[in-house]
Amino acid sequence: MIVRDDLVEAHRVSLAHVASPGARLTAARRVQIAEVARDAYLAVEPSPPWVRPFGDPALDVAYRIARHAGTITEQWYEQIITEGMHPLDWVEIVGVVIATIPPVAFARAAGVALPGLPAPIDGEPTGREAAELAPAKLNWVPVAAPADKVASVVQALSALPDEWDNLWRLAGAQYMSDRQMDDPLWNRGTLSRPQMELVAGRLSLIRECFF
Amino acid sequence: MLSWSSTESGTPADIMAITEEAGDAGLPLGAELIAFTDAIAGADDAALVAARDALVTVAGEAFMIDAAAVVANFEMMTRVADGTGARFSEEGADHRAALGDKLHISGFTSAH
Numbered sequence: 001m002i003v004r005d006d007l008v009e010a011h012r013v014s015l016a017h018v019a020s021p022g023a024r025l026t027a028a029r030r031v032q033i034a035e036v037a038r039d040a041y042l043a044v045e046p047s048p049p050w051v052r053p054f055g056d057p058a059l060d061v062a063y064r065i066a067r068h069a070g071t072i073t074e075q076w077y078e079q080i081i082t083e084g085m086h087p088l089d090w091v092e093i094v095g096v097v098i099a100t101i102p103p104v105a106f107a108r109a110a111g112v113a114l115p116g117l118p119a120p121i122d123g124e125p126t127g128r129e130a131a132e133l134a135p136a137k138l139n140w141v142p143v144a145a146p147a148d149k150v151a152s153v154v155q156a157l158s159a160l161p162d163e164w165d166n167l168w169r170l171a172g173a174q175y176m177s178d179r180q181m182d183d184p185l186w187n188r189g190t191l192s193r194p195q196m197e198l199v200a201g202r203l204s205l206i207r208e209c210f211f
Numbered sequence: 212m213l214s215w216s217s218t219e220s221g222t223p224a225d226i227m228a229i230t231e232e233a234g235d236a237g238l239p240l241g242a243e244l245i246a247f248t249d250a251i252a253g254a255d256d257a258a259l260v261a262a263r264d265a266l267v268t269v270a271g272e273a274f275m276i277d278a279a280a281v282v283a284n285f286e287m288m289t290r291v292a293d294g295t296g297a298r299f300s301e302e303g304a305d306h307r308a309a310l311g312d313k314l315h316i317s318g319f320t321s322a323h
Contacts, residue, residue: 001272007280041286044254069293071320077296094294101290102283109251109279111263140296152297153288167291174284190270190277191244194222198236199248199281200288201229206252208320209289 001112010173011103011115014166018099019118022092023128023160025058027120033062033093034100034117040066041101042108057085058093065097070208077140088129088159091141095163102170130159175200240270244278251282 018034021027036054040046040063047053049068052060057080064072081087100117107114130144138152142159149155157164171177175196180186187193228236228245235241243266250262266275291297 001276003276004280007276065290065294069290072293072296073320074296091295094291097294098287098290102287105251105286106279106283109247109259109263109282110276111260138298138300148300152295152299153292156291156295156297167287170287171284174280174287188277190274191281192238194236194238195240195244195278196281198229198238198241199244199278200285202245202248203252203282203285204289205229206249207286207289207293209293 001110003110003112004173007106007173010170011106014099014170015103015115015118017162017166018096019120021121021123021125022096023162024086024089024092024125025096026125027123029058030092030096031117031120033058033096036062037066037097037100038104038117041104042114043067057083058089061085061090061093062097065094066101074140087142091157091159092163094141095157095160095166099163099166099170102174106174126162128160128162130161133159240266240274243269247275247278248282251279 015034019027019031022030025033036059046067047063049064049071053063054060061080064076077090080090103115132145133142134145134147136143136147136152136155138148139156141156143155144158144161147155157167168178176186184193187196191199222238225234225237228234228241234245236245238244243262247262247266250259253259263275266278
């Protein structure tokens, strides 16, 4: 089976990103979160959404985002933050989960070997955050200032530029770039744009994602 | 996006097919794409193999790979949206609420 080079590379870079020091978390912690996310995604009999299987807030958040994202409420987010998690830790956990699941989901879907997670790279967290943060009306999480000037999914991870970059690099390879999105006829010569949107809409429905 | 892109491309799709058990949305290979997407989202590996093989048979391997990539992308985007509490702006909220009512998805936790 021949997989497009740009897609292979985007998935490779994404998993390497997981195994690198993040803005606030070490690489070892990020890989631990990624393992939870991968296993949650693949679990045949997952824990129900209201169970916190690990007794470790970061891993519990990763599990729920990976397996039951459509059940997460603002109340639960606030509960976790009240328990002591920094909001940017939450953002980084989202970034790690969404960096891990696409290569795994693609491999299972296409029938190729599931990718392993690279060994974590030594080093301290980078501290790389947006120059200025702001509370958002369109997201629970803080975002890069100024808030709410772009769509909520676009600003969602903007507080942590490395997570934001990885998200949109993946999107460009798996789906299309921002620029291509403006053209309703754009395609790769395989699925037409409406066929792509049918798949996107169906998957979003199954995941109970209103957005 | 489905409604807009299908209209612009001259083959208006039936967006209700997104929520129905069967159908093709009026698109070529729509039924096979829905079956493939459903199988990826499920836990039955044998069903996934069957749906994948069926899609490859009618559309080819490159088509199946790009469909799998789109699924992977929305396994990502749904978690970005739900994991950060993404909401529509005021300008888009009314249209989205009407669409939610039409598709019977306004009861989703993420809609509130």
